[in-house]
Amino acid sequence: MEDHPTSLASPPTDPARVDVADASRRPATDAPAAQSAGPNTWGSPPARGPSATADPFGRPVPRRRTRSKLRERAGAIGAAIIAVIAKFKAILLILPKIKLLTTGATAIVSVVAYSLFFGWWFAVGFVILLFVHEMGHVIALRREGIQASAPMFIPFLGAMISAKSLGDNAVAEARVGLAGPILGSLGAALVAVLAAATGSPFLQALAYTGFLLNLFNLIPVVPFDGGRAMAAMSPKMWLVGLAVMIGLGLATANPFLFFFALLGGLESWRRWKQIRQRSLETAAYYRVTTRQRLAVAGVYVGLMVTLTLAMYATYIPHSVGFSHY
Numbered sequence: 001m002e003d004h005p006t007s008l009a010s011p012p013t014d015p016a017r018v019d020v021a022d023a024s025r026r027p028a029t030d031a032p033a034a035q036s037a038g039p040n041t042w043g044s045p046p047a048r049g050p051s052a053t054a055d056p057f058g059r060p061v062p063r064r065r066t067r068s069k070l071r072e073r074a075g076a077i078g079a080a081i082i083a084v085i086a087k088f089k090a091i092l093l094i095l096p097k098i099k100l101l102t103t104g105a106t107a108i109v110s111v112v113a114y115s116l117f118f119g120w121w122f123a124v125g126f127v128i129l130l131f132v133h134e135m136g137h138v139i140a141l142r143r144e145g146i147q148a149s150a151p152m153f154i155p156f157l158g159a160m161i162s163a164k165s166l167g168d169n170a171v172a173e174a175r176v177g178l179a180g181p182i183l184g185s186l187g188a189a190l191v192a193v194l195a196a197a198t199g200s201p202f203l204q205a206l207a208y209t210g211f212l213l214n215l216f217n218l219i220p221v222v223p224f225d226g227g228r229a230m231a232a233m234s235p236k237m238w239l240v241g242l243a244v245m246i247g248l249g250l251a252t253a254n255p256f257l258f259f260f261a262l263l264g265g266l267e268s269w270r271r272w273k274q275i276r277q278r279s280l281e282t283a284a285y286y287r288v289t290t291r292q293r294l295a296v297a298g299v300y301v302g303l304m305v306t307l308t309l310a311m312y313a314t315y316i317p318h319s320v321g322f323s324h325y
Contacts, residue, residue, distance in 0.1 A: 102150075103131075103150040103151055103152060103153070106152050106153040106154070107127050107131070107153050109153065109155060110123075110127050110130075110153040110154070110155045110159075111123045111124055111127050113155035113156065114126055114127070114155070114156075121202070122202070122205075122206060125191070125206045126206070126209060126210075127153060128187075129184065129187055129188060129191070129206070129209070129210040129213060130151070130153065130158060130159045130213070131151055131153075131159070132183055132184055132186075132187035133159070133180045133181070133183065133184030133187070133213065133214060133217070134151035134159045134160070134161055134180065135151065135183060136179040136180040136181070136182055136183030136184060137161055137176055137177075137179055137180045138150070138151070138161055139179060139183070140175055140176040140179035140180075141161075141163050141166070141167075141176055144167045144168075144172050144175070144176065146163050146164065146165060146166075146167065147163065147164070148161050148162070148163040149161050149162045149163070156256065157256070166228065168285075169284070169285050169286075169287070169288075170231040170232040170285055170286050170287075170288055171232045171288055171292050171296065173228050173231050173232065174228055174229045174231060174232035174233070174296045176228060177225040177226070177227070177228020177229050177231075178225060178228070178229055178296070178299050178300065178303070180214075180217065180225050181214040181215075181217055181218055181225050181303050181307075182299075182303065184210065184213065184214040184217075185210075185211065185214050185303065185306065185307060185310070187210060188207050188209075188210025188211045188213075188214065188310070189207070189310065191203055191206050191207040191210060192204065192207035192211075192310065192313070192314050195207055195314070201316055204314050204316055205314075205316050207310075207314045208311055208314040208315060208316065211307050211310040211311045211314065212307075212311060214303070214307055215303075215304070215307040215308065215311065218300065218303060218304055218307070219241045219244055219245060220237040220238065220240055220241035220244075221238050221240075221241030221242045221244075221245055221261075221264040221268060222238060222264060222267045222268055222271065223263065223264065223267050224241070224260075224264070226241060226300070227241060227264070227267075227268075229296055229299075229300045231286070232288050232292065232293060232296045233293055233296055233297050233300065235271070235272070235275060235286070238264075238268040238271075238272075239268070241264065242261060242264050242265055242268060245257055245260055245261040245264060246258070246261050249261060
């Protein structure tokens with residue numbers, strides 16, 4: 001029984017309260033009087049459980065719920081974050097179905113947003129490179145016999161397309177995923193050729209940004225293009241990609257990278273649970289031959305090396321500026 005007994009050196013201040021030591025020294029004739037002192041005396045044991053609000057001596061029982069309250073608040077905050085992410089993903093899926101938010105309209109909004117930081121012409125060029133990248137996915141999906149929406153632009157998050165699936169198996173998903181960086185790299189290479197022909201530092205910087213955009217999308221974590229390729233190569237690489245994303249976020253203090261890492265973590269966890277179920281459908285989806293795996297790996301590594309070299313070739317030192325554009 002949790003209580004705070006009174007000191008044996010001093011009598012209780014309230015005659016209705018009976019000290020344990022004093023009660024043991026009283027004669028038996030005092031027992032009825034002690035029993036009539038209240039419901040929580042020797043004649044009636046104190047109630048135990050959530051209904052008990054005071055100890056046998058009339059003092060309130062202290063409740064220590066600080067930790068439980070903190071846990072409840074932390075759980076509520078976590079649930080709220082998950083709910084926001086779920087709603088954000090639902091919004092992304094709904095966007096292509098809203099007729100007002102056409103490709104052109106979202107492109108204009110993105111151009112305006114990017115122009116606030118990079119200037120109008122650079123914003124226009126960057127959105128065009130995003131469009132070329134996304135069209136690579138659209139073309140690949142249609143080659144797989146899957147209808148895809150037109151690209152939809154989201155300022156500072158890139159662009160997206162929607163489709164009912166990414167193919168019948170992991171190899172088809174890898175083809176769809178890598179098609180974006182392939183076509184996007186060709187678009188950036190065309191800009192680099194124009195930059196070399198005209199000697200324009202502006203076009204050279206735009207080409208560098210295009211190469212960086214496509215290289216970034218090869219990070220091996222879903223829902224990025226590199227994560228789609230890892231579905232055919234090795235889904236375990238999703239953990240490596242997630243670690244890379246978190247590391248980049250810590251190195252650059254970029255909140256968007258942490259947001260991407262959170263999305264990637266949730267998507268990776270969802271797909272890992274599907275894999276661990278070991279259903280026949282899931283096993284068939286991730287069944288990849290050695291030849292197919294090597295082909296996907298060759299394209300993936302080739303893109304990584306090519307884009308890295310292209311970025312090195314189009315890099316402009318900080319001393320060279322093009323703010324007049």
